[in-house]
Amino acid sequence: MRLGLDYGGTKIEGIVLGPDGGERARARVPTPRFDYEGGLEAIRSLLERLEGEAGGRIERVGIGVPGSVDRATGHVSKGNSTWLHGRDLRGDLTRVLDRPVKIANDANCFALSEAVDGAGAGAEVVFGVILGTGVGGGIVVHGRLVEGVNAIAGEWGHIPLPAPLDDERPGPLCSCGIAGHVEAWLAGPGLAADYARRRGPAAGEAPKAQDVIDRVATGDPVAEETLRRYEERLGRALAVIVNVLDPDVIVLGGGLSNVSRLYETVPPLIRPHVFGDRFNTRLVPNVHGDSSGVRGAAWL
Incomplete structure (x- = not known):
């Protein structure tokens, strides 16, 4: 066992x-x-x-x-x-x-869990994504975790947001101290902060990411606009992963992975930024939910 x-x-x-x-x-x-x-x-x-x-x-x-x-x-x-x-x-x-004990980053454990017997089971190359209070990632190839010589493989949250628009420069400050990183835009606090910026200072305290998602469902136009910008940025950021890694499947985890429309809206937003004539990478929700990380640790 x-x-x-x-x-x-x-x-x-x-x-x-x-x-x-x-x-x-x-x-x-x-x-x-x-x-x-x-x-x-x-x-x-x-x-x-x-x-x-x-x-x-x-x-x-x-x-x-x-x-x-x-x-x-x-x-x-x-x-x-x-x-x-x-x-x-x-x-x-x-x-x-x-x-004996093996140890790994928790996002790597998530990716391994979903690659072994989750949403990416049977795929040759799986990229696991965490969209939560931070943005993380993990790479599994032929069932084996890829950590890299610097032990940072998959850390796509700490690359600059690709092809930034004029109003996205220099971008918000990331948790690592550098402005404009993917994590600063696509983590839950980044989504909430983007909504607050659009609402303006008179709107009061910034809501949490889930509050913004809930307001989309009630027809709040600013929340809808914020989520559309989030989806477009997510498409750009994941296109970099596709161009570099070309995974069979990208599995989303973390709280924002529960936004069901992402699996319909984001793939068409990835496609224009992908090199070549084909785009067959699947974007899917995780199978094991909050258990993925601990299951992946067991598979180490």
């Missing part, structure tokens, strides 16, 4: 998968925030609990974390769980759990 762990900022979730990929047990505990040693103990205790529920020894452990994971050292950086930065998480968990 194998254990997947999703080490988030507020919770640590674990899932046990059998050899057939079927779920044997699942549990979650609160994350001991800013307590590195407490996190190790929470994971050790969670593994013991899940072994008892699954009825057997867990031989393999994979863990997904926010941020960049150094392939050589296993150290985590650039994530919002700052207490993990610079620590030998892989080595420490291997010691505490007394078994």
